[in-house]
Amino acid sequence: NQTPECYSYEDCKATADWLLSQTDIRPLVGIVCGSGLGGLANMLKDQVVFNYKDIPNFPQSTVHGHAGRLVFGTLKGRPCICMQGRFHIYEGYPLQKGVYCVLGGPSFETIAECRMLHRMGADAVGMSTVHEAITARHCGMRVFALSLITNQAVMDYESKEKANHEEVLQTGKDRAMQLEQLVSTIVIRIEHSNNYA
Ligand SMILES: O=P(O)(O)O[C@@H]1C[C@H](O)[C@@H](CO)O1
Numbered sequence: 001n002q003t004p005e006c007y008s009y010e011d012c013k014a015t016a017d018w019l020l021s022q023t024d025i026r027p028l029v030g031i032v033c034g035s036g037l038g039g040l041a042n043m044l045k046d047q048v049v050f051n052y053k054d055i056p057n058f059p060q061s062t063v064h065g066h067a068g069r070l071v072f073g074t075l076k077g078r079p080c081i082c083m084q085g086r087f088h089i090y091e092g093y094p095l096q097k098g099v100y101c102v103l104g105g106p107s108f109e110t111i112a113e114c115r116m117l118h119r120m121g122a123d124a125v126g127m128s129t130v131h132e133a134i135t136a137r138h139c140g141m142r143v144f145a146l147s148l149i150t151n152q153a154v155m156d157y158e159s160k161e162k163a164n165h166e167e168v169l170q171t172g173k174d175r176a177m178q179l180e181q182l183v184s185t186i187v188i189r190i191e192h193s194n195n196y197a
């Protein structure tokens with residue numbers, strides 16, 4: 001396996017789909033075992049083990065003592081997954097990142113515009129957030145921005161799909177509970193972080 005410059009959504013989905021097809025275990029908890037701690041995976045009962053080298057699109061462990069195995073199983077009856085071997089930037093692995101690009105709106109992008117933005121390196125496009133973040137930074141605020149990706153950009157002239165506000169609203173509704181939980185958790189952590197600088 002050669003290390004790619006980045007792992008795309010499709011790469012990650014292919015990996016996830018492959019793993020889901022290999023085992024019925026659906027983990028509630030994921031544990032990344034650091035150096036010397038790979039033995040934690042031995043706590044898991046009814047193990048299903050995959051070597052990283054056999055998993056599609058999966059990076060390889062290069063650090064001494066990292067076994068390079070993904071271990072599914074149960075811990076105290078709860079389905080879990082353990083990584084016996086983690087990945088570091090110093091090993092040459094890229095961080096997964098996305099570039100959010102902003103346009104003025106209110107129209108959605110044409111297919112040509114979507115293709116242009118993609119060629120320029122954009123992974124997502126919106127019409128808000130960036131303006132807000134710039135203004136907030138101008139006012140001296142610290143900013144954490146979170147964007148829900150609500151619809152797929154249409155890149156294909158043969159496609160019958162069109163970006164539309166109904167889909168945006170529907171995805172917002174579908175994900176509302178998860179976002180409420182995520183934002184609440186973040187807010188609690190900010191209060192406890194004592195980091196107001
Ligand atoms: O929350 P925002 O306003 O960014 O949501 C998007 C952008 C447009 O206002 C609208 C397009 O459907 O939704």
Ligand SMILES: Nc1nc2[nH]cnc2c(=O)[nH]1
Nearest residue numbers: 108109125126127163168
């Ligand atoms: N520019 C832009 N903004 C959006 N906001 C939600 N979906 C979209 C989209 O497809 N394009």
